[in-house]
Each structure stands twice: as C-alpha cells, then as structure tokens.
Amino acid sequence: MSNPVLVEVLRGTRVESSHRGAIAIADAAGAAVLATGDVATPRFPRSAVKALQAMALVETGAADRYGLGDEELALACASHSGEPGHVAVVERMLARAGLDASALCCGTHWPISQEAAAAAARMGGASALHNNCSGKHAGFLCLACAMGIEHAGYWRPEHLVQRAVRSMLEDFTGAVLGEDRRAIDGCSVPTWAVPLENLARGFAKFGTGHGLSRERANAAARLRAACANKPWHVAGTGRFCTGIMQIFGSRVFVKTGAEGVYCGALPDEGLGIAIKCDDGASRAAQAIMAALIGRFLPMNDIERAALSTYIGPVLRNWNGFEVGVLRVTDALHPGYVTRKAPSP
Amino acid sequence: MSNPVLVEVLRGTRVESSHRGAIAIADAAGAAVLATGDVATPRFPRSAVKALQAMALVETGAADRYGLGDEELALACASHSGEPGHVAVVERMLARAGLDASALCCGTHWPISQEAAAAAARMGGASALHNNCSGKHAGFLCLACAMGIEHAGYWRPEHLVQRAVRSMLEDFTGAVLGEDRRAIDGCSVPTWAVPLENLARGFAKFGTGHGLSRERANAAARLRAACANKPWHVAGTGRFCTGIMQIFGSRVFVKTGAEGVYCGALPDEGLGIAIKCDDGASRAAQAIMAALIGRFLPMNDIERAALSTYIGPVLRNWNGFEVGVLRVTDALHPGYVTRKAPSP
Numbered sequence: 001m002s003n004p005v006l007v008e009v010l011r012g013t014r015v016e017s018s019h020r021g022a023i024a025i026a027d028a029a030g031a032a033v034l035a036t037g038d039v040a041t042p043r044f045p046r047s048a049v050k051a052l053q054a055m056a057l058v059e060t061g062a063a064d065r066y067g068l069g070d071e072e073l074a075l076a077c078a079s080h081s082g083e084p085g086h087v088a089v090v091e092r093m094l095a096r097a098g099l100d101a102s103a104l105c106c107g108t109h110w111p112i113s114q115e116a117a118a119a120a121a122r123m124g125g126a127s128a129l130h131n132n133c134s135g136k137h138a139g140f141l142c143l144a145c146a147m148g149i150e151h152a153g154y155w156r157p158e159h160l161v162q163r164a165v166r167s168m169l170e171d172f173t174g175a176v177l178g179e180d181r182r183a184i185d186g187c188s189v190p191t192w193a194v195p196l197e198n199l200a201r202g203f204a205k206f207g208t209g210h211g212l213s214r215e216r217a218n219a220a221a222r223l224r225a226a227c228a229n230k231p232w233h234v235a236g237t238g239r240f241c242t243g244i245m246q247i248f249g250s251r252v253f254v255k256t257g258a259e260g261v262y263c264g265a266l267p268d269e270g271l272g273i274a275i276k277c278d279d280g281a282s283r284a285a286q287a288i289m290a291a292l293i294g295r296f297l298p299m300n301d302i303e304r305a306a307l308s309t310y311i312g313p314v315l316r317n318w319n320g321f322e323v324g325v326l327r328v329t330d331a332l333h334p335g336y337v338t339r340k341a342p343s344p
Numbered sequence: 345m346s347n348p349v350l351v352e353v354l355r356g357t358r359v360e361s362s363h364r365g366a367i368a369i370a371d372a373a374g375a376a377v378l379a380t381g382d383v384a385t386p387r388f389p390r391s392a393v394k395a396l397q398a399m400a401l402v403e404t405g406a407a408d409r410y411g412l413g414d415e416e417l418a419l420a421c422a423s424h425s426g427e428p429g430h431v432a433v434v435e436r437m438l439a440r441a442g443l444d445a446s447a448l449c450c451g452t453h454w455p456i457s458q459e460a461a462a463a464a465a466r467m468g469g470a471s472a473l474h475n476n477c478s479g480k481h482a483g484f485l486c487l488a489c490a491m492g493i494e495h496a497g498y499w500r501p502e503h504l505v506q507r508a509v510r511s512m513l514e515d516f517t518g519a520v521l522g523e524d525r526r527a528i529d530g531c532s533v534p535t536w537a538v539p540l541e542n543l544a545r546g547f548a549k550f551g552t553g554h555g556l557s558r559e560r561a562n563a564a565a566r567l568r569a570a571c572a573n574k575p576w577h578v579a580g581t582g583r584f585c586t587g588i589m590q591i592f593g594s595r596v597f598v599k600t601g602a603e604g605v606y607c608g609a610l611p612d613e614g615l616g617i618a619i620k621c622d623d624g625a626s627r628a629a630q631a632i633m634a635a636l637i638g639r640f641l642p643m644n645d646i647e648r649a650a651l652s653t654y655i656g657p658v659l660r661n662w663n664g665f666e667v668g669v670l671r672v673t674d675a676l677h678p679g680y681v682t683r684k685a686p687s688p
Contacts, residue, residue, distance in 0.1 A: 002346055009603075012527030014537055015386055017624035018604050020364075044360055107662025110462075114454050118465035124464070125371030131662060184667045193358055206369065259353075259361050279623035280353065280361035318451025318475060323528045 003037035004331040006277070007284035010314070011324040019284035021260065021277040025292065025331075026200035027270050028210035030174070033195065034292075036331060042181055042193035043276045048257030049222050050136050050330070051077040051206060052172055056164040057139045058067055058219035066096035073129060073226035074233035075135030079256055081236025082111025082130035084119065089233060090129050104128040105155045106137045106187035113236055133187035135233075139224035140189070155189045157182060169194065171216075172202035186258060196274040199263055202270030207253060207265025208291075224253050224267065232308030235241050238308065240286045242292070249308045251297060263287045270277040285327060285329055287311055291328045348675040350621070351628035363628035364513065366605065367622040367676075369636070370544035371614050372554035373568065374518070378636075380675060386525055386537035387620045391544070392601030394480050395421040395550060395567050396516055397533075400508040401483045402563035406490030410440035417570035418577035418581040419479030423600055424453025425580025426474035428463065428480075433577060434473050437482035441489040448472040450481045450531035457580055477531035484533070486516045501526060501534045510536060515560075522580035530602060540618040543607055548616030551597060551609025568597050584630045584654065588637070590681035591650045594639060598633055600626060602624070606633045610641050627670065631655055635672045 002020065009017040024035030033038075038261035057063050063073060063197040070091050094100055110117040111130045120126045128134060137154075140161050144151035146162065154161045166177050175181075175190040175198040185191040193201075204210070207224070209217030227234050231245035234255070244254050260277030262285045272293055277284045290310035299307070315324040346364065353361040356664030366381030376383075401407050407417060415433050424430040427623050438444055454461040455474045464470045472478060481498075484505050488495035490502065498505045519542040529535040538546075548554070551568070554559030571578050575589035578599070582643040588598050598608040606629045617636055621628045634654035643651070659668040 011388055011535070014386070014388070014527065016527075017622060019623050042358070044355055044358070054595040064521060065677055105663070107664075109662050114461070117458070117461065118454075118469070120509050129605075180357075183358065183360075186661045188661060188663050188665060191355070195476055254621070270526035277623075278361060279363050279625055279628075281625075284623075317528060317532060318453050318528045319449070319532050321528055321532060323530070323638075 001038070002116075003034050003278055005329055006036070007287050008327050008329060009283075009324065016324065019279060019281050021275060021284065021288065022196055023288065024200035024274045025294070025296070026194035026197060026204050026272050028201075028204040028208045028272070030201050032197060033271060037221035039134045039196040039200075039274075041244065042175070042195050043261070044183060044191045044193050045199055045261050045263060045274070046185060046191055046259060047079045047133065047136075047217075048255050048261040048274075049169065049202075050079065050255060051227070051253070052168055052202065053165050054135060054139050054223060055168045055216070055219055057143045058222050059215055059332035060143065060146065062143045064199040065146045066093070066142050068093065068096070068142070070226040070229045071233050073223055075082070076139030077223060077227055077255065078135045079112075079132040079241075080135055080233065080235045081113035081116055081239060082120070082132065083113050083116045083236050086135070086233065086236065087129045089133045090138045093135070093142060096177050097142045098143055099145070099151070101127055101129050103141050103151060104131070104134055104137050106131040106133045115237075130292070131187060137187065155187075155291075157190045157221070166190070166192060168201070171212075172205055173198040174201060195275055200272045201272035202252075202272060203263050203274065204270060207267040207272055208270050210270070224250065224265075227253060240289075244307075244310065247303055248293070248297070248299075252293055256285070260285045262286065264289060264293075266293070269296055271296060287313070287326050287328055288332065291332050295332075345382070347622055349673055350380070350675050351631050352671050352673060353627075353662075353668065353672065355659075360668065363604075363621050363623060363625050363627045365619060365628065365632065366420060366540055367545035367632065367636070368540035368618045369640070370541060370548050372545075372548040372616070373553045376541060377615060383540040383544075383618075384607065386539050387605070388527060388535045388537050388603070388605050389605050389607060389618070390535055390601035390603060391423045391477065392599050392605040392607035392618075393513065393546075394423065394595070395571070395599060396493055396513055396546065397480060397509050398483050398567060399560070399563055401487045402566050404487065404490065406487045409490045410437070410486050412437065412440070412486070414573045415577050420483030421571055421599065422479045422578045423456075423476040423566060423585075424577065425457035425460055425468070425583060426464070426476065426481055427457050427460045427580050430479070430580065432472045434478045434482045437479070437486060441486045443468055443485055443489070443495070445471055445473050447485050447495060448475070448478055450475040450477045451519055454573050459581075468597050475531060481531065484606065491673055492587040499531075499533045506534055509536070513546070515556075516549055517542040518545060543618035544616045546616060547597075547607050547609045547618065548614060550612050551611040551616055553571070554614070556636055568594065568609075571597060584633075588654065590636070592637070592641070592643075593646055596637055600629070604629045606630065608637075609632060610637070612634040615640060615641055631657070631670050632676065635676050637674075
C-alpha cells in the first residue's frame with residue numbers, strides 16, 4: 001500500500017511536486033500515538049539518530065574525562081553546516097583526546113553553508129573538519145581514547161565503538177539489529193535500519209528517560225540540555241533543527257537525517273516522533289515535523305507564529321520574488337491520530 | 345490514481361528511497377508511443393524547454409545579426425554549471441548586443457559546480473553571470489535588441505520577448521497557454537504548465553522538424569546541431585545532459601528542468617520524450633531518461649556500456665565507498681509501451 005501524500009509544493013496556484021511519507025509518534029511506554037503510512041518496515045535513520053550514537057560518549061564518562069561541555073556535546077549530536085564556529089569546536093574535541101583532524105575518517109565535503117563553503121574556498125579548500133558529521137566522529141574518537149583502545153578503525157562495524165552504538169540503538173528502539181539491517185552511511189560508519197514505530201519509541205525514551213537505567217537517563221538528559229542550550233551547534237545558521245530549538249528550547253528535540261528522515265522528542269508531552277519521506281526530501285520532512293510540533297506541543301501565539309513559517313514556508317526565487325509555497329496535506333489532520341492530541 | 349514507482353534508491357540491499365513519476369513519448373504526428381502515469385495534467389517544464397524558449401532568437405535572425413555560433417546557441421539552451429567557460433560565452437553574447445551583465449535579470453546564485461563556486465568565491469563572489477539561466481537570459485536580451493525594442497523588462501510576461509516564447513510553446517506543444525497556466529520560474533521569466541503528452545509531441549517536432557514551417561524547422565535543426573556540437577555548453581563538467589550528448593551526438597537531445605523534469609528527442613527515431621518525477625527529484629528523472637534512451641535508440645556495445653552508468657549509477661560516499669545503487673523499476677519495462685520499441 002502506498003504511503004499518503006503528506007506535503008505539496010505549489011508554484012503559483014498549481015501543485016508542482018508532492019511528497020509521500022510515513023509518520024510514527026509513540027509514548028515512552030511504547031504505545032502508538034500516531035501511525036500514518038508504513039511504520040513497520042525498517043528504514044535507515046541516518047543522521048537522525050546521532051544523539052543516540054553519542055550516548056556512550058556521555059554514559060561511559062568519556063565526556064567528563066575530556067571536559068566536554070554543551071558546545072562539544074551538541075556537536076557530537078550534530079549535522080553541522082561547516083561554519084568556522086563548528087570547525088573550531090570539533091578541533092577542540094580532537095585536541096582534548098590528543099588527536100587532530102588526521103584521525104577523522106568521515107571523508108571530506110564542502111560545507112553545507114554556502115557562505116562557509118566560500119570562506120573555506122578562500123582559505124584553501126574543504127577538509128574532513130567541514131564534513132557535517134565531523135562532530136559525531138570526534139565524539140567517537142574521544143570515546144575510543146577514553147576507553148583506552150586503538151582509535152584507528154573506529155568507524156568499522158566490528159570496532160568496540162560501533163558495537164556500543166549498535167547496542168545502544170537496540171536498547172532505545174527495541175529493534176533487533178542483525179547484520180541484515182546494516183548498511184554504510186555517508187560518513188562510512190554503519191547505519192542500521194529500524195522501523196519508524198521503533199524509532200518513535202526510542203525518542204520517547206530519549207526525551208523522558210522512562211524505561212532507561214538511571215545512568216542512561218541522565219546521559220540522555222545531558223545531551224538534550226546541550227542541544228537545547230546550543231542549538232546553533234546542532235546544525236547552523238538558517239537551518240531547521242537550529243531554528244526550531246531556538247524557538248522552543250528544551251521543550252523540543254529535533255534532528256534531521258539524510259534521505260528525508262527526521263526524529264524528535266517532545267519531552268514534556270512524553271512523545272517521540274519519527275518521519276521518513278519516501279523520496280528522501282528534507283524539505284517535506286521538515287514541514288511535517290513542524291506541523292506535528294504545532295499539533296502536539298502547547299505553545300503561545302508568538303511561538304505559533306514563528307513555527308508557522310516552517311510549516312508552510314513561502315518559496316522565493318533568485319530575485320526574491322514569491323513563486324510558491326509548501327503546504328502539508330489533510331493526511332496530517334485529525335482522524336489519523338490514535339490518541340487525542342492536546343488542545344492547542 | 346498514483347503514478348507508479350519508476351526509480352528505487354538502494355542502500356546496501358534495502359530500498360532507502362523511491363521515486364514516482366510519469367512519462368510520455370510521442371511521435372511528430374502526435375501519436376502516443378508510451379504513456380506511463382498521468383500525462384494529461386499540465387506540469388511546469390521549467391528549464392527543460394529552454395531550447396523552445398531560444399527558438400525565436402534563431403528564427404527571427406537575431407542570432408545571425410549578432411554572429412552567434414554553436415557555443416552561444418548552446419548556452420542559450422543551457423542550464424549551465426557556472427564554470428569560467430560558460431561565463432565567458434554569456435559575456436560575449438551580451439557584448440555582441442552592446443550590453444553587459446547589468447542587463448541580466450535572472451538573479452544571482454552560486455555556480456552549480458562546486459569547483460566553479462570555489463573559484464568564484466576566490467574571485468570575489470557570484471554574479472548573475474553564474475546563474476544557470478544566464479545564457480537563456482542573454483539570448484532573450486539579444487532577441488530584444490535585434491527587434492529594436494526596449495530590453496528592460498524582457499522577463500515580464502507582457503514583454504514581446506515572453507509573448508514570442510509563449511506563442512512558440514503553443515505552436516510546438518499544441519497546448520493552449522492561458523493565464524491560468526502561468527507561474528514564475530526560478531529566474532523570474534514565466535513558466536507555462538503543459539501536459540507531458542503535449543511536451544513529448546513538441547519535442548518530437550523539435551527533433552524532426554515535422555509539422556513546423558520551413559524557417560522554424562531550420563531554426564530547430566540549428567539549435568540541435570549547436571547542442572550536439574557543444575554539449576559542455578548545455579550543462580557542464582560531469583553533468584547528465586553533457587555526458588549523454590557527448591556519447592550520442594546529434595542522435596539524442598536531452599535537457600533537464602528543475603523539480604524532476606526532463607525533455608528530449610531522438611531525431612532519427614522520430615520521437616519526443618517528456619518525464620516528470622512527482623517529488624521533483626532530478627536523480628530519478630535522469631535514470632528514467634537514460635533507460636528510455638537505452639530502450640528506444642539503437643546503439644553499439646560501447647555506447648550501451650557508457651549509457652549503463654547513467655541508468656543504474658553506483659552511489660558512493662565521501663570516502664568513495666560503494667554504499668548503494670539507483671535502479672529503474674519494472675514500470676519502465678515492456679507492457680507499458682503502446683507501440684513496439686525497436687529491437688536493441
């Protein structure tokens with residue numbers, strides 16, 4: 001069965017493009033709150049689970065050993081834009097573990113931010129530090145060094161660091177991650193396919209600590225606080241994750257993943273959210289996430305006005321002319337919910 | 345009814361993302377050769393009709409007046425990557441009409457080519473010359489100057505240049521382009537919604553000259569020859585349109601448009617092709633176009649091997665590791681065809 005069309009892209013008054021997808025929302029007890037489309041097939045969450053990939057860094061004491069604060073922990077959870085401030089924090093993390101950029105195995109790409117890319121070009125080019133995953137990789141390296149194990153090969157599935165990540169993902173999501181669930185991510189670490197309904201449960205636990213050991217719940221709370229306090233470090237200037245967490249602070253955790261994935265948590269509501277657009281479109285996954293936040297999180301008028309620009313963004317061309325708009329469809333409206341949403 | 349899934353993106357052995365879309369192939373007499381999905385709803389072709397938008401430049405004699413050769417005419421049909429060689433030709437076109445970059449109203453964006461963007465950053469930044477549409481706009485400006493009319497406002501729907509474009513699109517496609525079909529393109533000129541079946545007929549005419557006046561058929565042949573002779577000028581280094589026309593020369597004309605559109609012609613086969621991916625994904629539209637060329641164009645083994653890398657491209661990550669592959673689905677296989685394809 002097809003997933004429903006969740007987002008339409010209008011040019012003028014006509015639908016130019018449309019995006020299908022699936023949504024799971026769960027509470028920390030594991031109960032489904034919303035299930036739209038296919039939430040049972042394993043999907044690759046990609047970078048949307050970076051916070052879970054960073055859990056062992058905190059829980060093992062590695063973060064304390066190297067004195068990592070909010071900026072460093074937010075970077076460990078980040079898909080950053082490669083701006084100078086991001087690069088500086090990654091370098092600092094590596095230095096704390098006695099390493100430098102040569103230890104990073106994420107590969108090189110130009111910064112996501114075009115301004116940052118232009119700056120990098122003027123400075124001689126891009127490096128692995130500019131890779132959007134360099135903070136996560138610096139976190140993996142800090143973990144390996146604190147564990148006193150060889151850090152080379154930290155990205156391989158058989159390395160203790162990646163085995164710890166796999167085990168953490170299983171504990172949070174309840175999914176059994178056999179070898180058939182594994183593929184290679186853009187930055188070369190394993191990515192594990194997990195059904196959206198399990199990802200939603202995992203992020204409900206991450207947002208609330210329910211169902212986790214005390215140490216694990218404390219580590220999750222520390223990562224959430226780091227991202228809430230330093231949202232610019234989780235993404236960057238003008239980015240969705242940054243903008244949303246700047247509006248709502250610790251009341252919302254959101255994280256993008258490649259190929260149209262978003263995961264998030266509304267801690268005070270006890271909810272975890274997982275979204276995947278069939279076609280891999282981030283623009284659609286963002287609008288869906290914003291619409292779900294607008295529906296399930298109580299907020300004031302100022303917050304609602306700020307959020308609305310993410311739910312139905314106006315599309316402008318290179319001259320700044322308004323050419324169209326994104327809109328979420330009725331498939332996101334009541335009727336699809338299995339538990340009543342709170343009154344706005 | 346939903347359009348079928350035409351392309352799947354695999355990570356490891358799992359489908360990570362999928363793309364739906366519609367395809368129309370027609371002959372120059374207007375007969376449908378293939379119709380997959382919804383080919384009747386008007387869709388914005390965007391830059392895929394740049395060759396038709398450039399027709400008046402040649403047919404009116406403006407191209408001759410300013411001595412425009414293959415490079416300039418290919419640029420007038422191009423969505424170029426903003427490489428130095430592209431910018432130089434656009435500057436030359438403008439100079440022939442006594443203008444400079446300040447006359448361009450396409451807006452500014454960083455070059456599509458990341459190498460070219462880095463080069464532009466080192467040279468002080470991007471300009472309207474780097475906009476992928478600057479060649480088309482230079483063509484519009486040459487047309488206005490040759491017509492002896494005010495060139496300012498050449499991008500507005502009421503300007504004679506855009507009225508000529510609209511009339512040309514109607515003649516080729518047979519679609520009636522009322523005001524309800526108009527929206528604003530990324531470069532600010534009008535984009536007119538046309539059903540895929542009409543676009544396919546239009547490109548069958550463009551590829552063969554059948555059903556056109558002698559002057560119009562000659563102008564179409566000249567634009568096709570310019571693109572076949574100078575395929576790098578139509579797109580750029582590593583780009584699909586360039587690569588395909590480098591392989592097949594004058595036997596294939598292809599042109600990308602934003603939001604997952606491709607138009608093309610197989611002149612010797614008498615066929616026109618129009619593709620639109622529902623979600624706007626170029627990666628999918630490219631694979632579909634390559635698969636259709638592989639099916640409908642007779643070719644030798646060397647050509648077939650070169651084409652295969654476009655039909656099923658291997659996906660690599662930032663370290664160059666193979667992480668997945670794109671594949672076209674059975675919806676592109678026989679059974680959907682209304683006229684028998686030639687034997688391979």
